[in-house]
Amino acid sequence: MGDHGDDDKKAHVVVLASPGMGHVTPLLELAKTLVLHLGFHVSFLAIPAEEASPAQIHLLRSPNLPPDLHVIDLPRAHVSSTLRHDMGVFSRLCVVVREALRFLPPFLNQNSVNALITDPFCLAAFDIFDDDDVSVPTYVFFTSSASLLALTFYLPTLDEMVVGDYSKISDEVRVPGCKPLPVEDLINDVLDRQVLPISNRLPTVAGILLNTWEELEPVTLRSFRETPFFLQIPIPPVYPIGPITKRDPEPAVKSSTSHANLISWLDKQPSCSVVYVSFGSGGTLSAEQTNELARGLELSGQRFVWVARPPAEANASGNFFNAGDEVEDPATYLEQGFRDRTEGVGMVISSWAPQEEVLRHPSIAGFLTHCGWNSLLESIVYGVPMIAWPMYNEQRMNARMLIEMGLAVKPEVGEGKRVVGWSEIEKVVRMIVEGEQGMLIRSRVREFQNSALRAFNNGSLACVANQWKVESGL
Ligand code: UDP
Ligand code: UDP
Numbered sequence: 154m155g156d157h158g159d160d161d162k163k164a165h166v167v168v169l170a171s172p173g174m175g176h177v178t179p180l181l182e183l184a185k186t187l188v189l190h191l192g193f194h195v196s197f198l199a200i201p202a203e204e205a206s207p208a209q210i211h212l213l214r215s216p217n218l219p220p221d222l223h224v225i226d227l228p229r230a231h232v233s234s235t236l237r238h239d240m241g242v243f244s245r246l247c248v249v250v251r252e253a254l255r256f257l258p259p260f261l262n263q264n265s266v267n268a269l270i271t272d273p274f275c276l277a278a279f280d281i282f283d284d285d286d287v288s289v290p291t292y293v294f295f296t297s298s299a300s301l302l303a304l305t306f307y308l309p310t311l312d313e314m315v316v317g318d319y320s321k322i323s324d325e326v327r328v329p330g331c332k333p334l335p336v337e338d339l340i341n342d343v344l345d346r347q348v349l350p351i352s353n354r355l356p357t358v359a360g361i362l363l364n365t366w367e368e369l370e371p372v373t374l375r376s377f378r379e380t381p382f383f384l385q386i387p388i389p390p391v392y393p394i395g396p397i398t399k400r401d402p403e404p405a406v407k408s409s410t411s412h413a414n415l416i417s418w419l420d421k422q423p424s425c426s427v428v429y430v431s432f433g434s435g436g437t438l439s440a441e442q443t444n445e446l447a448r449g450l451e452l453s454g455q456r457f458v459w460v461a462r463p464p465a466e467a468n469a470s471g472n473f474f475n476a477g478d479e480v481e482d483p484a485t486y487l488e489q490g491f492r493d494r495t496e497g498v499g500m501v502i503s504s505w506a507p508q509e510e511v512l513r514h515p516s517i518a519g520f521l522t523h524c525g526w527n528s529l530l531e532s533i534v535y536g537v538p539m540i541a542w543p544m545y546n547e548q549r550m551n552a553r554m555l556i557e558m559g560l561a562v563k564p565e566v567g568e569g570k571r572v573v574g575w576s577e578i579e580k581v582v583r584m585i586v587e588g589e590q591g592m593l594i595r596s597r598v599r600e601f602q603n604s605a606l607r608a609f610n611n612g613s614l615a616c617v618a619n620q621w622k623v624e625s626g627l
Contacts (some may be wrong), residue, residue, distance in 0.1 A: 330376025447577025
């Protein structure tokens with residue numbers, strides 16, 4: 154892990170990523186952009202997950218990574234004694250990250266580093282360091298919305314106002330200068346006090362890179378610049394550098410014939426005719442919801458690609474890092490006959506699809522998505538209208554934004570029901586592929602697709618990155 158002689162003349166940025174595709178994907182893409190378009194040398198420090206995810210390994214071991222991008226696995230920490238199965242996802246992630254971060258200061262000491270970019274989870278663990286352990290300018294790449302960033306800044310204030318359980322908050326959280334956030338969109342174990350360490354650390358960083366752009370979140374981005382609340386904290390400079398999404402598709406894993414078959418099947422479908430259904434890297438449905446979804450897709454009569462996982466009940470231990478890796482034949486948990494009846498019309502892919510390749514395919518008409526921030530950006534970048542199916546984390550906030558902006562339709566859970574029924578699913582799938590509302594949403598998404606392209610080309614990442622070169626005399 155010593156200095157890289159040949160790269161002495163290039164500025165050297167270290168990118169630090171916690172496990173999980175929602176972090177690794179955009180941070181790696183940021184690293185690639187710094188190397189390929191801005192002439193940096195980047196060391197990408199990956200924190201090993203509890204168990205390595207095949208998708209993550211594929212991404213980080215890709216032979217197509219540029220030569221000036223060095224992926225380095227931080228040594229695997231011995232955390233098994235500290236990790237317990239009854240711990241929540243967030244606590245487990247914190248343990249893994251904290252242990253691995255012990256290896257960061259020696260790395261920074263042995264290399265000359267001009268800037269460090271980290272995701273928020275890693276930043277939260279920086280309390281293990283003394284002041285001089287990390288003396289390089291540190292930036293956060295916030296891998297979600299400006300709205301979630303605003304809320305994160307507001308949480309310490311909310312914490313003082315609301316003693317005890319957040320369920321005491323009456324209806325909405327009013328972050329100054331921002332749109333009110335309905336409380337039902339927020340309360341879960343992540344947007345709870347567990348996020349406070351991130352909130353408390355964020356004001357100390359040199360800057361925050363945000364995977365968004367002005368036209369996508371104008372109100373919140375303006376409030377960062379103008380609202381007294383944010384000016385008083387004060388918050389560090391915020392750089393909306395998005396959308397940072399995968400641009401050059403990784404060829405499907407060689408061994409994965411199912412992925413190759415999927416793309417050649419899509420090649421045979423009419424333009425704008427297929428609905429892609431996926432719940433991100435970790436989402437699983439209940440058995441009841443899985444059945445309703447299968448029936449709704451079938452009865453819609455529309456073409457579909459469904460990235461299916463065994464029902465949530467089968468994965469009760471909830472291994473967050475690996476939820477997407479259980480390759481179990483869907484025949485074992487889908488209703489008998491479903492695949493025969495939908496043969497030729499729909500493809501069921503087990504666990505993981507090459508999402509970016511799918512979304513950019515001309516046959517795709519819509520995306521039934523869990524509304525993870527990366528999925529949502531990818532959908533916009535490829536101009537695909539969405540069906541919003543939020544599940545956890547900040548996804549309900551993201552879904553609301555999509556609906557308000559006319560980029561998605563949301564299936565309703567009927568009165569007194571626990572799941573979205575098949576007829577509602579049938580309705581929204583038809584609507585997005587062939588309905589009038591689907592067409593309106595498509596043209597709206599295409600406006601944002603153009604806006605995304607303009608934002609991508611306007612060089613906001615270059616502005617902040619060039620400061621690092623100037624500061625290091627290069
Ligand atoms: N992804 C993928 N194939 C899948 C599921 C997810 O390639 O079957 C990728 C997706 O393209 C995105 C990332 O994994 O880049 C998931 O990030 P997101 O923020 O959407 O959701 P998360 O998984 O963090 O909830
Ligand atoms: N509250 C909130 N966000 C805010 C302001 C208030 O969540 O931006 C909470 C507040 O802590 C209280 C509830 O919402 O639990 C009602 O607050 P409000 O100030 O509207 O009412 P009051 O102070 O009159 O009870």
